[in-house]
Amino acid sequence: MATVEFDAGARRQAITLPDGATVLEYVEQPATGEPGALVDRALDAPLGLPPLRELAATLPRGGRRVVIAFDDPNRPLATIRAVLPAVLGRLNAAGVGDEDITLVSANGMHPKFSREAFAAYLGPDVLERFGGRVRNHDCEDVDDLVDLGATEFGDVVQVNRHAVESDLLIYVGNVAVNIWGGYSGTGSVVGLAGVRGFAGHHGRHGIGHPDSCHGDPHAMLYQRRKRAVAAVIDRARPRPVLYVEAMTDGRGVVDVFAGTSDRIRAAAWPEADRRFVRPAAPADVVIVGLAPAFLYGPAHNPLIALTGVCFPLRLWRGQPLLRPGGVVIGVTDSLGVVDAATHPGYEEAIAEFGVARSFETVAKAGSRIGGDAALVARYRAGSAYHPWHPFWLFAEDEYGMTRAGAIIMAGARPGMLWQQLGCVVAATPSDALAQARGLVGAEARIVALPTYWSKPRIAFQVG
Structure with missing residues (x-):
């Protein structure tokens, strides 16, 4: 077994991984010049x-x-x-x-x-x-x-x-x-x-x-x-x-x-x-450390946190990184809340998915929510994302959400928005790993991405 430090929001968290787990991170190489x-x-x-x-x-x-x-x-x-x-x-x-x-x-x-x-x-x-x-x-x-x-x-x-x-x-x-x-x-x-x-x-x-x-x-x-x-x-x-x-x-x-x-x-x-492609083997479980903020804002926003764990699943060459029905675990301290002042339309889009559980239905709701004049006005005033924005996240997350048998947020605060997104919340990474093994077997092949969002992102040559 090996103990690895993962990003977990505002802190770092040591997680003990079983023998055979693969840890992948960006590795610095010499710059081409000054x-x-x-x-x-x-x-x-x-x-x-x-x-x-x-x-x-x-x-x-x-x-x-x-x-x-x-x-x-x-x-x-x-x-x-x-x-x-x-x-x-x-x-x-x-x-x-x-x-x-x-x-x-x-x-x-x-x-x-x-x-x-x-x-x-x-x-x-x-x-x-x-x-x-x-x-x-x-x-x-x-x-x-x-x-x-x-x-x-x-x-x-x-x-x-x-x-x-x-x-x-x-x-x-x-x-x-x-x-x-x-x-x-x-x-x-x-x-x-x-x-x-x-x-x-x-x-x-x-x-x-x-x-x-x-x-x-x-x-x-x-x-x-x-x-x-x-x-x-x-x-x-x-x-x-x-x-x-x-x-x-x-x-x-x-x-x-x-x-x-x-x-x-x-x-x-x-x-x-x-510089950015690393060799990997197909995984039954992928564990992603989530920094406090990345891409589109804080990981306290559950749709951003979800994007953080779905993102690497699409970055494969050769074979998919995650086997069908595998489990994705996010390591985080996310509160699972949306700041409507900076991310208008996010809660509304999440609610649409929670009711329909259909990516097609969510996409169709885009013109209504994304075109809402009051929400658009927040974007135009300068401090907020456009209300169409969460619909692009659902589009990019669909691959990971449908390929994974379960998405577990380890360390997140439980809440309704996680349920609407179809995510499971576990108290600790150990609990999340136990749940994952219950789904894919005790001999699950694990790929760990502890610093995926605090170091340059990597892609995977899988074979």
Whole structure:
């Protein structure tokens, strides 16, 4: 037997695992270079595009419009702090003045930045320098959205007008393990989308579709739909979007890629596989340590905690990580409560599932709850997620919730919302393991992910 320290909300918890259990965590590897040098290399030799300074020098004189969009604070601070100064320096050196540049937070359906949050994320000097030209995207602002038609999948392409109509659009993002297949990136598709644009790639027929939940990340339906939207955006512009995407770990930036979305994907994904994919065997039980907050807010929110344990189940190559009917255990101190001020629509969506126990029924309720004017107003005021947001979580969690025979939250406070979600609450991890063995057998093969949400996420080559 071995004792392993797991994340358990605000604390760490030692859990004794039986012999044969496999513990998988992110393992640091050497950075490709010093962050500043990596950024310089990427911007001076983008993949599929001229160097940034040359791109900027070709812009029309007078009334130039440059937009720098960037991932919201759910993504690592290290990326924007390393990349933004280098981007601004090259633009200024090419004759693009600060007055020609607008910075846009690509927050999609996530809460908007306050001025204080902008200062903390971008740096107070940047906020002071650009003032009112630092702005939030609003997926409901019809005056600041433009419809670009539809993709071959029939998905409406509705995106931020400032970004699309700019002379040069630079998107600063990240390459990280993505629940919907492969790795994140091409952030303009999601972060700058309008509410109608989300409906295609983010619905149950997109991220929740079985074709988005198999072992070939390049061929997953969500990734194909995302690439199609990105292509429409590029065709609508005078020049393709220049993406600048970083890989990060606890040390900060470890690699940087710049260029067109397709060229970055071809170069970055093999490197990401090397850093973030770990070998694993199929498991009867998967145990996930849950940090106090991750992805979309605090783990006290039961739908976020549920997403925390379902997320790794989709990240397999070769074979599924969890055997059919297996058990997933979350280690947490979650109170099982929703803050309606910051996560409107969550309780309503959970209640729908609790009554119907049907993902199809929940998806159909999205237009009613996601379109509720009072709930939408909270998002537009700036402090809350959009009320459509919980429906995307149900879509991404459907795979794990249907594959698992039981989902047990060890250490959570019992409550109605867990029951509505179909989760079982156990007092301790030991109790949860005992329940799991009762379901899958005493010789269950266990995979433990003790720091899945406090270290960079990993994917699994299962065989």
